[in-house]
Amino acid sequence: xxxxxxxxxxxxxxxxxxxxxxxxxxxxxxxxxxxxxxxxxxxxxxxxxxxxxxxxxxxxxxxxxxxxxxxxxxxxxxxxxxxxxxxxxxxxxxxxxxxxxxxxxxxxxxxxxxxxxxxxxxxxxxxxxxxxxxxxxxxxxxxxxxxxxxxxxxxxxxxxxxxxxxxxxxxxxxxxxxxxxxxxxxxxxxxxxxxxxxxxxxxxxxxxxxxxxxxxxxxxxxxxxxxxxxxxxxxxxxxxxxxxxxxxxxxxxxxxxxxxxxxxxxxxxxxxxxxxxxxxxxxxxxxxxxxxxxxxxxxxxxxxxxxxxxxxxxxxxxxxxxxxxx
Amino acid sequence: xxxxxxxxxxxxxxxxxxxxxxxxxxxxxxxxxxxxxxxxxxxxxxxxxxxxxxxxxxxxxxxxxxxxxxxxxxxxxxxxxxxxxxxxxxxxxxxxxxxxxxxxxxxxxxxxxxxxxxxxxxxxxxxxxxxxxxxxxxxxxxxxxxxxxxxxxxxxxxxxxxxxxxxxxxxxxxxxxxxxxxxxxxxxxxxxxxxxxxxxxxxxxxxxxxxxxxxxxxxxxxxxxxxxxxxxxxxxxxxxxxxxxxxxxxxxxxxxxxxxxxxxxxxxxxxxxxxxxxxxxxxxxxxxxxxxxxxxxxxxxxxxxxxxxxxxxxxxxxxxxxxxxx
DNA sequence: ATGTTTCATGCAACCGGTTGCAGCTCGCGA
DNA sequence: TCGCGAGCTGCAACCGGTTGCATGAAACAT
Numbered sequence: 001x002x003x004x005x006x007x008x009x010x011x012x013x014x015x016x017x018x019x020x021x022x023x024x025x026x027x028x029x030x031x032x033x034x035x036x037x038x039x040x041x042x043x044x045x046x047x048x049x050x051x052x053x054x055x056x057x058x059x060x061x062x063x064x065x066x067x068x069x070x071x072x073x074x075x076x077x078x079x080x081x082x083x084x085x086x087x088x089x090x091x092x093x094x095x096x097x098x099x100x101x102x103x104x105x106x107x108x109x110x111x112x113x114x115x116x117x118x119x120x121x122x123x124x125x126x127x128x129x130x131x132x133x134x135x136x137x138x139x140x141x142x143x144x145x146x147x148x149x150x151x152x153x154x155x156x157x158x159x160x161x162x163x164x165x166x167x168x169x170x171x172x173x174x175x176x177x178x179x180x181x182x183x184x185x186x187x188x189x190x191x192x193x194x195x196x197x198x199x200x201x202x203x204x205x206x207x208x209x210x211x212x213x214x215x216x217x218x219x220x221x222x223x224x225x226x227x228x229x230x231x232x233x234x235x236x237x238x239x240x241x242x243x244x245x246x247x248x249x250x251x252x253x254x255x256x257x258x259x260x261x262x263x264x265x266x267x268x269x270x271x272x273x274x275x276x277x278x279x280x281x282x283x284x285x286x287x288x289x290x291x292x293x294x295x296x297x298x299x300x301x302x303x304x305x306x307x308x309x310x311x312x313x314x315x316x317x318x319x320x321x322x323x324x325x326x
Numbered sequence: 327x328x329x330x331x332x333x334x335x336x337x338x339x340x341x342x343x344x345x346x347x348x349x350x351x352x353x354x355x356x357x358x359x360x361x362x363x364x365x366x367x368x369x370x371x372x373x374x375x376x377x378x379x380x381x382x383x384x385x386x387x388x389x390x391x392x393x394x395x396x397x398x399x400x401x402x403x404x405x406x407x408x409x410x411x412x413x414x415x416x417x418x419x420x421x422x423x424x425x426x427x428x429x430x431x432x433x434x435x436x437x438x439x440x441x442x443x444x445x446x447x448x449x450x451x452x453x454x455x456x457x458x459x460x461x462x463x464x465x466x467x468x469x470x471x472x473x474x475x476x477x478x479x480x481x482x483x484x485x486x487x488x489x490x491x492x493x494x495x496x497x498x499x500x501x502x503x504x505x506x507x508x509x510x511x512x513x514x515x516x517x518x519x520x521x522x523x524x525x526x527x528x529x530x531x532x533x534x535x536x537x538x539x540x541x542x543x544x545x546x547x548x549x550x551x552x553x554x555x556x557x558x559x560x561x562x563x564x565x566x567x568x569x570x571x572x573x574x575x576x577x578x579x580x581x582x583x584x585x586x587x588x589x590x591x592x593x594x595x596x597x598x599x600x601x602x603x604x605x606x607x608x609x610x611x612x613x614x615x616x617x618x619x620x621x622x623x624x625x626x627x628x629x630x631x632x633x634x635x636x637x638x639x640x641x642x643x644x645x646x647x648x649x650x651x652x
Numbered sequence: 653a654t655g656t657t658t659c660a661t662g663c664a665a666c667c668g669g670t671t672g673c674a675g676c677t678c679g680c681g682a
Numbered sequence: 683t684c685g686c687g688a689g690c691t692g693c694a695a696c697c698g699g700t701t702g703c704a705t706g707a708a709a710c711a712t
Contacts, residue, residue, distance in 0.1 A: 002463055004668055015692045020670060030690060047463065049440045051377045051386075052668035055697045060377075062441070070421070071402030071595075079396055083423055087430070092437050094420035095396070097409055104413070111418050114375045114698095115388070115441060137328055137373065216599055247599055269397075273542055273573055275601050330698055341662050346700060356660055378698035381667045440668095657710075666700085674693080680686090 003044040012040040023048050051115075062092050063296060064112040064119040066105060070097040072214060073268040074238060074285065075122065078143070081289030082120065089297055091117075100182065102126045106134070113137045118296040121145075125184040141296040143288055145186040146308070151295045153288050153309045157187050157265070158194035160281035160313035164235045164263040165198035165206075167279070167315055172324035173204065173233030173261060179222045179245060180210030181237035188237055191265075195235055207231060212241060219244020227252055232260055232324055239264035239271035242278055246320065257322035267316055276319035284311045329370040338366040349374050377441075388418050389622060390438040390445040392431060396423040398540065399594040400564060400611065401448065404469070407615030408446065415623055417443075426508065428452045432460070439463045444622040447471075451510040467622040469614055471512040472634070477621045479614050479635045483513050483591070484520035486607035486639035490561045490589040491524035491532075493605070493641055498650035499530065499559030499587060505548045505571060506536030507563035514563055517591075521561055533557060538567060545570020553578055558586055558650055565590035565597035568604055572646065583648035593642055602645035610637045 009016040014033060021028045022037040029037075040046075054060040063086060067075045083093040094116065098105040102125045112119055118139040124131060128147055131140070141151045168176055178195050181188030192208060199206035209225045212218035219241035226234055226245065236242040242264030246256045256262050256276055264271050264280035271278035291309055299305060335342040340359060347354045348363045355363075366372075380386040389412055393401045409419045420442065424431040428451045438445055444465040450457060454473055457466070467477045494502055504521050507514030518534060525532035535551045538544035545567035552560055552571065562568040568590030572582045582588050582602055590597050590606035597604035617635055625631060 006668080016669080017671075017693080018691060020668095021691090024670070028690075033690080045462065047436065047439065049668055050437065051440045052381055052697090053670075055378055055381065055668080055699090056670045058697085060441075062437075064420075070396065070405055071399065073397065073399075076397030080423060080425065084425070092422070092434065094390075094422055096418070096420055097406060099406065099410070108418065110373065111376065111388070113373065114377045115386075136371065216595060243599055250601075269542060270596055273569055274599075275576075332698080342699080343663080343701075344661060346698095347661090350700070354660075359660080375698055378667090379700075381669090381698080382700045384667085653712100655710100655712085657708100659708080660706090662705075663703085665702095668697105670696080672693105672695095674691105676689105676691080678687105678689085680688105682684090682686105 003041075003046040004049070005046070007044055008037065008041050008046050011044060012037050024053075060115060060117050061090060062094060062116040063293065064116040065093050065095045065122065066098060066108055066112075066119060066124070067095065067122045068098050068100045068125055069214070070095065072238070072240060073270050074266045074283070078122065078285040078289040081286035082293050085290040085293045089293065091293070091297065098125065100125060102130075102184070106130060109134050109138070117300045120292050120296060123185065123187065139296060139299045141292045141299070143292055149306050151299055151305060151307050153292055153295070153311065155283045155288060155311045156313050157190045157281075160265060160283070160315070161191045161194040161235060162198040163313070163315040164265075164281055165195050165204070166202065167317065167321065168233035168235070168261060168263065169199070169202040169204050171233070171261065171321060172326070174324070175229075175231045176204050176206045176233045176235070177226055177229050177231035178206060178208050178210075179212055179219065179226065179234060179236040179241050180208055181212065181214050181241075183211040185214070185237075191235070191237065210237070212237065214238055214240060216240050216244035216247070219246070220248040223248025223252060226260070227254060233263075233321070234260060235263045235265075237265065239266045239268045239278055239280055242280070242320070243270060243274050246274070246276070256320050261321035261324075263321060279318045279321040280316050281313050282316050283313055287311060329367075329372040330375070331372070333370055334363065334367045334372050337370060338363050350379075386441060386443050387416060388420060388442040389619065390442040391419050391421045391448065392424060392434055392445060392450070393421065393448045394424050394426045394451055395540070396421065398564070398566060399596050400592045400609070404448065404611040404615040407612035408619050411616040411619045415619065417619070417623065424451065426451060428456075428510070432456060435460050435464070443626045446618050446622060449511065449513065451508075465622060465625045467618050467625070469618055475632050477625055477631060477633050479618055479621070479637065481609045481614065481637045482639050483516045483607075486591060486609075486641070487517045487520040487561060488524040489639070489641040490591075490607055491521050491530075492528065493643065493647065494559035494561070494587060494589065495525070495528040495530045497559070497587065497647060498652070500650070501555075501557045502530050502532045502559045502561070503552055503555050503557035504532060504534050504536075505538055505545065505552070505560060505562040505567050506534055507538065507540050507567075509537040511540070511563075517561070517563065536563070538563060540564055540567060542566050542570035542573070545572070546574040549574025549578060552586070553580060559589075559647070560586060561589045561591075563591065565592045565594045565604055565606055568606070568646070569596060569600050572600070572602070582646050587647035587650075589647060605644045605647040606642050607639050608642050609639055613637060
């Protein structure tokens with residue numbers, strides 16, 4: 001068994017409350033006593049039990065971070081930024097993966113409820129109704145989805161989609177396709193609307209293909225439809241889909257960017273190292289991670305503002321897009 | 327505030343212990359009472375506080391999973407397999423990223439200690455001594471590193487390295503290089519030894535380059551050294567390094583596999599979608615994740631076996647390796 | 653009618669900490 | 683010399699559950 005506060009108290013001849021204070025409010029205990037207690041504690045290998053502490057203080061100093069798919073390279077920078085930033089605030093971040101399954105997502109949130117002070121929900125797949133219900137149990141910050149009444153961080157995908165479409169029409173493409181994301185995705189809906197509007201404004205045609213899995217497989221799978229559609233410019237749900245799509249097109253003898261231009265979204269490292277290097281919409285994921293933590297800790301503190309933060313996106317032009325052939 | 331067991335007890339006119347049993351040992355309470363309690367609980371939105379429960383039972387039903395770098399595509403399959411498998415055992419997995427920093431790693435383990443029933447250490451960067459000390463506080467299962475006295479899962483990288491080197495020498499390459507991993511990595515040490523032995527056995531030369539960061543950047547950075555070494559066959563620490571290296575060689579006008587053959591390790595999706603598709607050593611990561619969970623739950627149960635499980639690796643030949651030019 | 657089980661529930665201690673309050677000691681000023 | 687405040691420390695209740703034991707009632711056997 002590991003040593004408890006009472007073991008330390010007994011061994012150093014003081015009351016448990018003194019030991020407790022030695023760790024949680026050192027200035028309240030006499031330097032001499034404190035040193036003795038610390039020495040004994042060290043000796044016994046005592047470590048405060050954070051779970052027990054949380055029971056009375058109501059603060060775990062942990063935050064939960066829930067993502068739909070940890071293997072999507074979009075998330076790691078966000079996770080790392082959140083983690084690093086949380087550490088400066090004396091918090092730790094624990095990540096859980098829902099595997100794109102709303103049921104698992106709900107279960108995880110339930111489990112997390114009393115073990116963390118707040119939860120960061122990244123691209124949740126749960127319905128608004130369920131999220132609102134769960135919100136009664138634990139503070140949330142939502143990333144990549146708009147739910148009113150909750151602190152929210154959005155990346156301006158609409159703007160990104162517009163930039164991408166304008167880039168494509170600017171290169172002379174008149175027949176465009178959007179390889180959409182999964183059906184539950186709020187982001188995908190935003191992209192669709194913005195892309196449709198931007199295409200209409202430029203007098204280009206836009207066909208929506210999907211829903212697709214937000215993965216390379218999704219991209220591979222949609223390649224046939226892209227070819228069939230006759231589109232020469234494609235905007236994809238994310239970089240992964242773009243990479244898969246390019247591979248799929250390649251397998252069909254369609255060259256990128258010579259025959260078809262492809263624009264990704266997220267600006268992941270994989271996209272940067274793909275060949276051709278991806279033209280993509282860059283998302284401020286690290287900033288989102290940091291801000292999310294700040295927002296969360298703030299709403300843990302005071303109880304709940306419902307700020308909406310929208311972060312700008314920008315287009316990064318690389319090699320996967322080119323002029324339309326005349 | 328959320329409802330507690332006492333609120334439910336009061337509202338349904340029974341003692342708290344009855345409410346407690348309703349949830350944790352339903353068969354001990356009369357069906358009628360049980361239903362009444364459940365109804366009241368539902369009504370009040372009561373959820374058992376898992377942290378409080380853990381305090382008396384000593385079981386959190388959580389397991390911690392610590393990785394050095396969550397953005398390394400090697401980990402997600404392992405994480406997902408562990409998570410899925412744990413769920414079938416009524417456990418949840420929480421992941422933390424150490425950012426390759428031993429200090430952060432230690433801190434995280436400390437934090438996790440009383441909040442999980444056991445910890446999965448994947449490719450830990452901490453010294454054996456520290457790990458052994460921490461082991462007194464919480465059960466461990468170690469993946470990708472040999473620490474005696476602890477349940478361990480190893481992927482046979484030595485075998486993988488041998489296969490890779492033999493593949494290269496079989497193609498006629500006589501001057502080989504190993505782009506090693508970070509200095510703290512046990513795996514990297516294993517690779518180095520096995521590769522050296524295999525090269526010697528085939529009468530080929532092997533130069534060790536590194537240590538390198540286990541990332542694309544690491545691969546990019548080592549490209550110059552590879553060129554300078556005159557090697558025509560390169561084994562890298564992992565797929566990421568291989569991808570970065572290929573990119574770096576490409577920038578220097580060196581073609582893969584025409585001028586230089588490159589073998590990765592891990593068989594990640596990125597490697598499969600890279601162009602050229604990576605020849606690589608496949609690691610049984612999903613199996614490792616599942617087995618790790620089993621081992622951990624087992625040692626949570628009985629107290630600590632120190633099994634050593636070694637998983638086979640295999641070589642997957644794709645497009646990044648080819649015959650040496652004569 | 654009595655003794656023995658069985659079943660359901662209550663009681664109270666306990667898990668490992670925290671914290672408001674009270675009491676003690678000491679030094680200082682009057 | 684006394685009173686007072688400051689500084690430490692102890693006491694005990696509390697956080698939200700669990701669980702061994704005792705109690706009481708009903709069911710059963712004799």
